[in-house]
Amino acid sequence: MGDLTTEVLVIGSGAGGAVTAAALAEAGRTVTVVEEGPWVDPDEHEPFSLAEMVAKYRHRGAGAALGNPPIAYAEGRCVGGSTEINSGLYHRLPEHLAQEWRTTYGIDEFSPEVLDAYADRVESQLSVARLPGAPPPSSAVLERGATKLGWRNVEFARVFSYDEAGRGTKQTMSRTMLPRARAAGATILPDCRVVDLVTRGDRVVAARCRRTHPGGGVERLTIHADHVFVCCGAVHTPALLQRSGIRRNVGNGLKMHPTIKVAARFPHPVDHGDVPMHRVTEFSPFIAIGGSASRRGQVAMALADTGQPIDEAMADWENISTYYAAIRSEGSGRVVAVPGLRSPVVTYSLTEADLSRLARGLVHLGELLLAAGAIELHPSVTGGRVVRRLDELGTWWDQVTRSRANLMTVHLTSSLRMGEDRRRTGTDSFGRVWGFRNLRVNDASLLPDAPGVNPQAAIMAIATRNCDHFLADA
């Protein structure tokens, strides 16, 4: 049983928590960061490999939102959170969304200009760059198919830095914001899970934790803090608040980008070391098309989604790469902490329009891949037709059903929402939880909706903004 006192406690070390820790430590505050997952040397595992998945993902990458259909989701559980495992695509929050969110939720100081200024600052602190030289074959496929069909596509910038040989290193939180926080005096405690928060009236006074030691022993630790920032992501932030008795507008309204996949076989090898950086934006804001990590393990998992034998295709796995269509969804979900269970129950309901959009995305993805020269398409649909010709694609419309579609997501947001409209939000415009003076949320939970693009840039810009507000205020 240990006790620890800090001025600012940051719970979680992903895109939200790491930014918060760095900003506040550099402003001279005494900061302690606790992270449930382990510290993993960023160079230890091959990027996008299965070994990395086991080491850095929650549940080894196998979480699922219950519903009809269930939707698998993946999130990081390590120092640096999901920034350690994602593809690092960087996209500022689209301006029209900032406008829409500002009016719908009554968010103060949320104009596109304000957000752009914060995005500028984030970009000056990270390295955001485009690939020097030609894209890898897996990404060139997207560009080639889109160009052939006249569909708009872009090469996304990524939070990568490149050396002179053009070798890229992803600028994860463990390589950027967390070392900065530490250099400014912050303490980072990995393997430390917060069980609940101790509240007294309108204040949080402490966090009760369980810290796992390298040898395996578990220590109870109570951390007393003047200010607490909860940054555990859209699933675990509301769960922690609920476990602490804080429930108003907490955990409902979860949003995500439901995603359907195709494993595409080409008559030539595709690379497997990187993740495609091209995206097809022709169907935005409803559908985004891109590519996923496609090492041997991911290819096998993607092929298995049709439920048909994969041996023949696996023999040729080096010619196979996986691609996806992700949608903006009308549906929403819930996070509910269940006493006695370590992880909350997550549910999500897709609407009929969502399902149709997924089917449409899959058909467009098929058109694109065939145009790019793919010779065989395996959809992530149980019993789904393996397509070799354009005239077979139409069958996918009726095969994408609630019982057969295998869906996943890597973007979860909106389980609290910020803004001054108290009926719709769990926090004020700057992440302070309603009813509390010193409890703040600073992560993807604050985004009022799924942004339709990779949310990391928006999370980091908003977190930086909220820190500025906190520093001016407290």
Next chain:
Amino acid sequence: MTTDNEPAATTDPVPSSPPAPTVVVTGSSGWLGQNLVRALVGQRERIRCLVPTDDQAAPLALLSPSIEVVVGDVRDPVTADRLFEGVGPGAAVFHAAAVIHPRRGTREFFDVNVGGTQHVVDRARRAGAARLVHVSSNSPFGVNPSPDHVFTEDSPYDPWLGYGRSKHEAELIVRSAHERGDLPTVIVRAPWFYGPHQPARQSQFFRSVRRGRFPLVGDGTQRRSMAYTGNLVQGLLRAEVADKAPGNAYWIADERPYELREILATVRRALEAEGLPTSGPQWIPLPRLAARAAEQADRLLQRTGRYVQALHVLGELNHTIACDVSRARDELGYRPTVSLEEGMRASIRWCLEHGEQL
């Protein structure tokens, strides 16, 4: 070509370009499509028509040697390719294929109305079409806030249930295609229409009005804009050529909205004038509460993906759905010439000529 289908000839000249010699029409076997295709016959060199099933191909192909029929599912990328194969640049495209009363649940709204629109827009662009005229609806705008309100082109979107949401998304796709800069598009929004080549549900409407069995919700002063198919075809053809049209959307309907009680009384008059004596009361009065209950039930069912046509229609009858056609007059030179009674009589005559028992 019968006189019933002839688009009204008198339109005021507004700056316009010559019509395209080649046209592509989706939804050619539908209610509006049949009227449109007949108006195009004799006027254009090639009329490429999309129909969903084989049995609808032959009657169209017989109309004129200029008609080329393609059979296929508008959701299927290969259908879209075949529809535009060999069409060449400069064609006009009329996209009228859509589902309004789905048989397989609300998912069909989105598959066909959104998915089909995306394919057609995409192929029209690749084929270098001169213009795409998209047939939309009042449903992306919901219902008027009060009986004296009319929608204009500046009214905000407020989609009504599944159909409205699907047609809203289709409009957004059409608009964004225009904004890309390589496919000029025009959106034509039509409310409840009537006229020849009507589906069976419309004969049912005549039968129930004739026998005084059609429900009138409340006092019947809620208003409806209606569009005679001939008027609507004129609007579509003007949208194809008017120079000011690209990038815009227009309401196309009869000259003015009618009160529901006026519509029912007019239909009964039209039936009598065509030699079909009416019986019973003018209508069955129905309390607004019943329509509200139907609307609620429709909403709940649609939330679970189900669709019951009778509930949907009854729920909508409680509301005013009215629009102002001034902008189409000014910018397209649109002149609706057929009146409600005249149009309903043409519609009734068509039913009788086709052996329908009214």
